[in-house]
Amino acid sequence: MLVFIIRRLLQSLLALAVMSLLVFVGVYLIGDPVAILASPDATEVDREQIARALGLDRPLWEQYAVFVGEALRGNFGKSFVFGQPAMGLIFERMGATVELALVATVVSILVGLPLGIYAGLRPDGIAGRSIMAGSILGFSLPTFWVGLMLIMIFAVQLGLLPASGRGQVGSFLGLHSSLFTLNGIVHLILPATTLALVRAATTIRLARAGVREVLHMDYVKFARAKGLPERRVIGVHVLKNIMIPIVTVTGLEIGSVIAFAVVTETIYAWPGMGKLLIDSIVNLDRPVVVAYLIVVLFILVMLNLIVDILYSVLDPRVRLGEQKG
């Protein structure tokens, strides 16, 4: 197990190195940040000054070497635009995004799992069919449209919920989250619902497919033949078997939700890091983009690791040590 974790972390370091190089070169190829940072009437001298201050006058390989050297000491550079440490900028906004992503994921499971199981148990009933039809909508409706419609209905027409921004942030046990204030929770409802919709649709389909498959297994019939109550047959024997794919997909999706909740954050003016990434790309703010992707990669690697560990907890046949990869 420990060997597995260490090997996994080493692999992720390699991925990190490759990715940082790609992003470095990529941003360099897109354009010159100095052209964006300098005011339109700046002189050639001013421009050279800016370039020198940012270290952009040196050749690319040298810039990369400096970056790597600094990064190894935990310094990921300062934002060209804000002049603040890039990591600091990201962490400032990460709380809001992680909070949104986690709430959305929890909601999607709480909604998707029971609906999916129900649809799997009664595939031919009206309710079961409606759930499946609904999940297709959940898949195919574009996030921005759903967001706008939710705002239209609940904020504009009914006036029940706020349409934008993060509400009051409370703190509890040193954690800062809008979940700790009523105002914060009210602000979370619409964006979290929007974000949860697609995930819930995925969960419904996975749960339904899983139930349909597992229900015909001999061990389910054997569990019934033992005289177990139906809720134990479904809640333990079936559920534990269908959780394997659901945990895998959900775990991986949390990562992508955190990393790329840009659309939802934009619609609801949510002060998360998705917006920061878009702005930084537009401004060619390389340190922030690189630092952002490092954070995202780190989150994805961690989630992958957690998923693999959970996988071995859920499925005893999986032995982490022997696994290659």
Next chain:
Amino acid sequence: MSETPTLEVRNLQTHFFTREGVLKAVDDVSFTVRAGEIMGLVGESGSGKTVTGFSVLGLVDPPGRIVGGSILFKGEDLAHAGEERLRALRGSRIAMIFQDPMMTLNPVLRVDTQMTEAILAHEQVSERAARARAAAALAMVGIASPEERLLAYPHQFSGGMRQRVAIAIAMLHRPDLIIADEPTTALDVTIQGQILYEVQKLCRETGTALVWVTHDLTVVAGLADTVSVMYAGKIVEQGRVDDVLDRPLHPYTNGLLGSVPSRNRRGQKLRQIPGMTPSLLRLPQGCAFRSRCPRADQACTEMPALAELAPGHLARCVHPHLETAGA
């Protein structure tokens, strides 16, 4: 013999309502099993023997349904019992052992979980007491160091071991009736012998009635007291095991016996039953076996009744092998 039989199935009909039509998987099946008695339920794949077993437990999957007859378990009709009553009987009074031991245990739950839950589903005992009983049950079926094995997952057992675990689970509540659906088919011959021996011993000791569903006549010969032969959803022959196997009345039973290789007929050509089991959706009119039967003629287009042709020996045939029956 005045006591109520453990299981008395009367004119059971279990049909599957599929899109292609009504599939009469079990069509007018009757048999009786008394306490401590072992009945072999013999037939080819698709003859309805497994569905008969599931019908007794009320575990027929939709679109299947029991549409007629009665299943009297110690006098109580299970065909019309409520789901909650059936659940209470399942596992505690009527247990089932399945065909494929690789598939019957849940792969993601430990053996102790799967055993104690079976106890706790029927009895209010402590977790600890349930564990102790589970361990004792494992020891009873010949599993070494049961305490340790309780902590294992099914994939850490061999096929034979898993079937022993399944049998131990079936025996946990000392049921009155066990339905065993080809439990040794997937196992090695040596393991098969051991398990047959264990099951037989347990039944004799505890007075459990046993319905042994199988296609293997040699197993029936060594194990059962009575035998019912099924073909296309109907019982075609029924009687004491010696009568049926030594003096088969129905050409189908005769054919089955002829297709078993035997030392007494070394060098002779193995007889076989021509053709295949007919689809239950397209059964020939009259006797379902007539398309494959060497004795069939015009009279067979009418379904014969199951008749007692020798004392305690029933067959459903127009032209039974009465000459060999010595009646």
